[in-house]
Amino acid sequence: MVKKILIVDDEPGVTHTIKYGLESLDPDYKVECVxxxxxxxxxxxxxxxxxxxxLDIMMPEMNGWEIQQKLQGKIEWKKIPILFLTATEDQTxxxxxxxxxxxxxxxxxxxxxxxxxxxQILS
Amino acid sequence: xxxxxxLSLKLxxxxxxxxxxxxxxxxxxxxxxxDTYFFDDYVERGVALTKSLNAGIDAGIDLEDNETIQKxxxxxxNTYPEILxxxxxxxxxxxxLKVFVSTDNQSIGENASFVNKVALDHYFNNTYVDAxxxxxxxxxxxxxxxxxxxxxxxxxxxxxxxxxEKTYANLxxxxxxxxxxxxxxxxxLVFSFLYLLRRIIVKPITTLRDGTxxxxxxxxxxxxDINSNDELGDLASSFNQMTSDLxxxxxxxxxxSKTLENLVKQKDExxxxxxxxxxxxxxxxxxxxxxxxxxxxxxxxxxxxxxxVHNVEYMRDxxxxxLELARLRSSNIKFxxxxxNLKSEIDKILERQSLYxxxxxxxxxxRISDGFFVETDxxxxxxxINNFISNAVKYTQKGSGKIIIDAKKEKEFVTISIQDNGxxxxxxxxxxxxxxxYMADESRxxxxxxxxxxAICKRIVEKHGGKIWVKSDGKEKGSTFYFTLRVSDMxxxxxxxx
Numbered sequence: 012m013v014k015k016i017l018i019v020d021d022e023p024g025v026t027h028t029i030k031y032g033l034e035s036l037d038p039d040y041k042v043e044c045v046x047x048x049x050x051x052x053x054x055x056x057x058x059x060x061x062x063x064x065x066l067d068i069m070m071p072e073m074n075g076w077e078i079q080q081k082l083q084g085k086i087e088w089k090k091i092p093i094l095f096l097t098a099t100e101d102q103t104x105x106x107x108x109x110x111x112x113x114x115x116x117x118x119x120x121x122x123x124x125x126x127x128x129x130x131q132i133l134s
Numbered sequence: 135x136x137x138x139x140x141l142s143l144k145l146x147x148x149x150x151x152x153x154x155x156x157x158x159x160x161x162x163x164x165x166x167x168x169d170t171y172f173f174d175d176y177v178e179r180g181v182a183l184t185k186s187l188n189a190g191i192d193a194g195i196d197l198e199d200n201e202t203i204q205k206x207x208x209x210x211x212n213t214y215p216e217i218l219x220x221x222x223x224x225x226x227x228x229x230x231l232k233v234f235v236s237t238d239n240q241s242i243g244e245n246a247s248f249v250n251k252v253a254l255d256h257y258f259n260n261t262y263v264d265a266x267x268x269x270x271x272x273x274x275x276x277x278x279x280x281x282x283x284x285x286x287x288x289x290x291x292x293x294x295x296x297x298x299e300k301t302y303a304n305l306x307x308x309x310x311x312x313x314x315x316x317x318x319x320x321x322x323l324v325f326s327f328l329y330l331l332r333r334i335i336v337k338p339i340t341t342l343r344d345g346t347x348x349x350x351x352x353x354x355x356x357x358x359d360i361n362s363n364d365e366l367g368d369l370a371s372s373f374n375q376m377t378s379d380l381x382x383x384x385x386x387x388x389x390x391s392k393t394l395e396n397l398v399k400q401k402d403e404x405x406x407x408x409x410x411x412x413x414x415x416x417x418x419x420x421x422x423x424x425x426x427x428x429x430x431x432x433x434x435x436x437x438x439x440x441x442x443v444h445n446v447e448y449m450r451d452x453x454x455x456x457l458e459l460a461r462l463r464s465s466n467i468k469f470x471x472x473x474x475n476l477k478s479e480i481d482k483i484l485e486r487q488s489l490y491x492x493x494x495x496x497x498x499x500x501r502i503s504d505g506f507f508v509e510t511d512x513x514x515x516x517x518x519i520n521n522f523i524s525n526a527v528k529y530t531q532k533g534s535g536k537i538i539i540d541a542k543k544e545k546e547f548v549t550i551s552i553q554d555n556g557x558x559x560x561x562x563x564x565x566x567x568x569x570x571x572y573m574a575d576e577s578r579x580x581x582x583x584x585x586x587x588x589a590i591c592k593r594i595v596e597k598h599g600g601k602i603w604v605k606s607d608g609k610e611k612g613s614t615f616y617f618t619l620r621v622s623d624m625x626x627x628x629x630x631x632x
Contacts, residue, residue, distance in 0.1 A: 022414045028421035035425055069410055098413035118413045119420040119450060 014133060015060075016042045019051045019078065020067035020096065025118070029065065032122030033129075048073030052081070055088060062133055068097045092132050096120070141339065149327050150320070157316040165309055172301050173267065173276070180278030180294050183210070187222075187292060188283045197224070197284075203235045211237050218275065218297050221246070222282060224290035231290065246291060267298070298629055338366040342373060354381040395573050402464045409457045416453070418444045432546040455586040459570065462593040469511040469597055473622035476506040476548065482514045487523060495533035496526065502541040508548050508619040514594045515619075519552070522585045523617050526554035529613075546621050547600065553614040558606040567604055568592040591617070 016033065018026045026044035033040040043061065045051045048070065064082075068075035075095060082088045095115035113132055116125055182345045187210075196202060207220045210551055219237030223246035231246040267276045276298055282290040348356045354377055360370035427439040461467055480500055484491070491498060519539075526537050538553040559567065566572045570589040595602040600618035 022417070025414060025417045025421075028418040032421045032425055035429070099411045119416040122421050122425060 012039060014040050014060045014129070016040060016129065017051065017054065017061035017063070018044045018065045018096075019046075019048065019070075019075075020044075020065075021046050021070040022067075025096075029122070029125065033126060036111075036122060036126055047071075048078045048081075051074060051078060060087060060091060062091075064091055064093050065076070065096050066093050068095060072083060072086060094128060094132065140336075142328060142336050145618040146324060146328055149323055153320050153323050156568060161309075161312050161316055164312070165305070172298065172305070175301075176276045176296050176298070177278055179296070180292075182278055183214075183294065184280035184292055186611050191282070191284050197234075200235060207235060208237055216296050216300070217294055219293070219295040221293045222290060223293060226281065234290065234366050236293075246293065274302050275375065292516060308618065334362070334364075336365070338362070338370065345373060345377075349377060349380070354384060398464070401460075405457060405460045405464070409453075410553075412453050412457075416446070416450055419448055428627060452586075459586055459590050459593065462590060462597065467597070469514060471509050471511050471598070473507050474512055474515065475504075476508050476550070476619075477502040477504050479510075479512060479515060480519060480539060483519045486516075490527075491523070492528045494535070496523070496530070496535040496537060498523070498537045498539065500539045502539060502550075506541050506543065506548055507622045509622045510598060514598070518591050518594055518617065521591050522552040525587060525615075526552070526556055530554055530556035543621060544553055544618075546620040548621055549616055549618050551614050551616050553612065555612040558609050558613050559604070560606075560608060564604050568602065595619075 014037075018029055020023050020026050023044075023046060026046065030042040030044050043059075045053065045054060049072070051064075066075045066078060075097075079093060082091065082093065092113050094113050096118055097115050098118040116128055191197065192205070195206065202220065207222065210221055211217050219236070219238050221238065221241065222234050223231045224234040226232055233241045233244050233246050236242050267274065274297075276296045278294045278296065280292045280294070281288050282292060282625065287524065341358055341360060345356045345358045352467060356377055357577050358368050358370040358373050423439065423443045427443055430436045430439055432557070477500065480502060484498055484500060526535060536555050539550070540553070541550045543549075568588050568591070571585040572589075592602050595617045598619055602615070602617040604613055604615050606613040
């Protein structure tokens, strides 16, 4: 069963790492990378819905909170589980706890741990 | 209990005592001199009377004529109502002094004072012989004895008993008057002293005290207004100087603290940014290197990759812990403190660590008895316990490690102990183990630890309001770490966690 993952992070180093890591650990993973909120919504507008979105918080122009808010706006988008990926501090992580049941994972993360979390959410 | 006696009362008491002593001593001296004066006065009267009696006898009063003499002295007695008794005593053939005539009939013929001529000769040429006061409070009297001198020859004595009642009455009136005056002047003295005391000393002191209280409350605009050219005036101007100096210092401190506040804010923001910027570039290293290492077939290269992975993880820990410590130090960090069941919470933490413990052959025994509820942030408690466990693992021979966790309640704190059977530490190490970047064993500095774990633990415990310390009997004797957490209200804790 193919697992479609969308990563939104302004750091190509991060998105590339996770894509490579996940796909090499499990060939079932199909990972798409975008480096901004705009790109993320461009994809979604084309009705390409991933099984899960990995969302960075601190990004220029449109940050993770804003993207999450916008995702809540459409029924089809709202269903997609979000796993926050964050390098920021505990104040932020507490807010994540309040708005997302999936929680967050701290940067830099080990790929097997990330995969375990994703599998848990998708199972 | 401290009894507060005001300064004016104390000084007044001193002044009253001194004045009373002075006034009463003076009165006593004055009255004493009055007594002497009255004594002499009576003697003079006796002597004057004697002169006229002697003159009368010289002029022809017949001493043989008892009746005439008797009349004569009774006449004197009636003329001078102060004279209570009068007698004439003459020497007989045997030179003994006998009462010859007296207003007191009963005493006639009896021996009189100064019984013989020898005694009288001793006073020859004097008219006055003796006077003695009978100090009877109700009826004070004085006896004056003078000589009967007929044509230059002493032939006997006169005894005159004067009543001093009138004089003493006068004296008493005077004495009372004197006491009244003394008391009044004493009062006047005390009141004027009190007035001066209040004006010169007490009022300035109270003003200074009120000023001090105001300064204590933070009002530095206080100005003490004492315009006297004495020590108190000096004190007031020094006080004003101090206030203005304090004001200058305070505004300086306020300026500095404002700057400091800004700096702290900037620092916190910088750390947040730094955290973000340091973690992102680490992601490819942490994420990719282990996978590449896994996939590498060349054993030599694989070994190099292993070393790199190990160092990357060390770097990652170092960055995380440095940021963690910086965050724990920043003022705006908030702990989510709640009543927590200590035993079950630590069981949960150990459960999460069970794989790690098993891999490292570490046996953990949680001996905490049920029923301890403490005020703690659960995530921070986990951080503490994990830190102690990983330390124990690092410093214990693999496979033979044993950790005993226990707790003891002491008043409003619970002391939690984590005992291991590791390499232990010296006294010097125990003192420094919680310092930042301190490592008991310098050789371990290479890759295993950042040296910040226990510094972080210390901050966490202190943020909880507790204390942290370590005990060890020395090298190879194991170590026991202790930290305290506040006991939570049992009822509240019971409801939420029980």
